Amino acid sequence: QVHLVESGGGLVQAGGSLRLSCVASGDTFSSYVMGWFRQAPGKEREFVTTISGTLGVRRYADSVKGRFTISKDNAKNTVYLQMNSLKPGDTAVYYCAAKIYGGLPTTSAPDYRYWGQGTQVPVSA
Numbered sequence: 001q002v003h004l005v006e007s008g009g010g011l012v013q014a015g016g017s018l019r020l021s022c023v024a025s026g027d028t029f030s031s032y033v034m035g036w037f038r039q040a041p042g043k044e045r046e047f048v049t050t051i052s053g054t055l056g057v058r059r060y061a062d063s064v065k066g067r068f069t070i071s072k073d074n075a076k077n078t079v080y081l082q083m084n085s086l087k088p089g090d091t092a093v094y095y096c097a098a099k100i101y102g103g104l105p106t107t108s109a110p111d112y113r114y115w116g117q118g119t120q121v122p123v124s125a
Contacts, residue, residue, distance in 0.1 A: 002026050002114040004096045009119030012086055016123075020081040022096030022116055030054070030074040033099040035112055036081045038092035038121075045095070050105040051079065059105050063089075086123045093118040 008020040024032060035050035049060045049070040058070055069082040079096065097112035 002032075002098055002100055004098060004114055004116035006094065006096045006116040006119040009094060009121045011122045011124065013124050014086060014088055016086050017082070017084045018086065018121060019083070020094055020096075020119060020121075022079045022081075024077045024079070024096075024098055024114075026077070026100065028100070029077040031100070031102045033103060033105050033112075034070075034072060034079040035097045035099075035105070035107075036070060036079075036094060037097060037109055037112075038090075038094045039118075040092040043092075045109055047107040047109070048094070049081065050107065052105040053102045057105050059107060061107075083121070086121075088123050088125050091121065091123045093120050 003025040006022045012018050031053040036048040037045050039045040051058050051070045067085045071080045095118045096116040098114040
């Protein structure tokens with residue numbers, strides 16, 4: 001069992017920045033594929049970004065490319081989501097997710113077995 005705990009959410013004005021953190025349990029974090037997804041009110045959960053375990057290959061949704069950056073600190077078992085130039089359309093609950101057996105950094109939520117509880121990010125106009 002892997003536990004994921006997100007933090008860093010909160011109200012931010014449009015154009016502002018925020019950094020989310022997700023701490024994972026486990027001894028082999030460096031091999032985990034870690035992803036961020038989000039769910040806006042009344043909408044389905046959608047892919048935001050992911051990073052592979054060994055090589056650190058990153059993928060981003062088109063809607064956040066150039067504004068969001070995912071990074072991984074294996075020494076701290078932590079993955080980060082740096083969000084810049086935030087827009088009201090980024091308002092959502094952000095979830096951290098993990099695939100603990102490595103593999104490709106995929107964009108489909110069902111590929112990820114472990115999920116955090118989510119952290120809210122409201123962006124005001």
